[in-house]
Amino acid sequence: AQSVTQPDIHITVSEGASLELRCNYSYGATPYLFWYVQSPGQGLQLLLKYFSGDTLVQGIKGFEAEFKRSQSSFNLRKPSVHWSDAAEYFCAVRHPNDYKLSFGAGTTVTVRA
Amino acid sequence: EAGVAQSPRYKIIEKRQSVAFWCNPISGHATLYWYQQILGQGPKLLIQFQNNGVVDDSQLPKDRFSAERLKGVDSTLKIQPAKLEDSAVYLCASSSRSGGGADNEQFFGPGTRLTVL
Numbered sequence: 547a548q549s550v551t552q553p554d555i556h557i558t559v560s561e562g563a564s565l566e567l568r569c570n571y572s573y574g575a576t577p578y579l580f581w582y583v584q585s586p587g588q589g590l591q592l593l594l595k596y597f598s599g600d601t602l603v604q605g606i607k608g609f610e611a612e613f614k615r616s617q618s619s620f621n622l623r624k625p626s627v628h629w630s631d632a633a634e635y636f637c638a639v640r641h642p643n644d645y646k647l648s649f650g651a652g653t654t655v656t657v658r659a
Numbered sequence: 660e661a662g663v664a665q666s667p668r669y670k671i672i673e674k675r676q677s678v679a680f681w682c683n684p685i686s687g688h689a690t691l692y693w694y695q696q697i698l699g700q701g702p703k704l705l706i707q708f709q710n711n712g713v714v715d716d717s718q719l720p721k722d723r724f725s726a727e728r729l730k731g732v733d734s735t736l737k738i739q740p741a742k743l744e745d746s747a748v749y750l751c752a753s754s755s756r757s758g759g760g761a762d763n764e765q766f767f768g769p770g771t772r773l774t775v776l
Contacts, residue, residue, distance in 0.1 A: 550701070582767075589663070589750060589767035590702070636701050645690070645758055646715075647765065649701025 552650035567622040567653050569637030577639040579620040585633045632657040663768035671774045677739040680771045684753030694750040709757045746775045
């Protein structure tokens with residue numbers, strides 16, 4: 547069965563510190579991989595996506611993610627967080643030939659001054 | 660380019676009442692999705708439309724939920740009667756077409772937060 551796991555429910559990080567959010571997936575084949583951010587009262591905004599090729603992908607707002615096939619992981623990173631990065635982050639997958647997005651449960655990020 | 664619009668943004672009702680949510684997708688987008696996002700979970704697809712036809716409603720609780728997209732543009736999602744467990748954020752998304760492919764990105768609206776008392 548397909549599944550997406552985000553092991554960390556909540557992460558607190560100091561402003562200016564680095565951030566890494568974990569995502570693991572269980573899938574029959576290598577899926578398309580996505581990271582979305584949801585700020586309070588907002589919809590989901592796509593941060594970045596991986597389809598194929600270079601396993602390190604760059605996204606918006608200074609985020610990057612690395613696909614590791616051997617670990618079935620797609621972890622999201624940011625070198626230096628800003629207070630505006632406080633939000634909920636969702637990892638999602640879908641089969642290349644399908645439209646259905648399967649989401650993880652999300653990780654809430656709190657940024658302290 | 661205007662994004663996906665949803666209304667109302669918030670709704671509080673009592674159980675057994677009815678409620679309806681409205682979604683206006685990005686202009687020209689043929690495919691429209693409704694998701695349910697329960698607190699502490701990721702969004703779950705309820706129904707997908709391609710133009711005015713239903714592509715997938717396998718996860719829609721049809722005994723109480725209904726959705727329509729009569730003219731292939733706006734869509735309405737209805738719950739009748741509502742239960743406590745329907746409390747969630749209902750997200751609408753649209754994409755230019757159905758199916759897979761690397762370029763078929765879904766764009767999400769701000770959602771409607773429903774509280775059932």
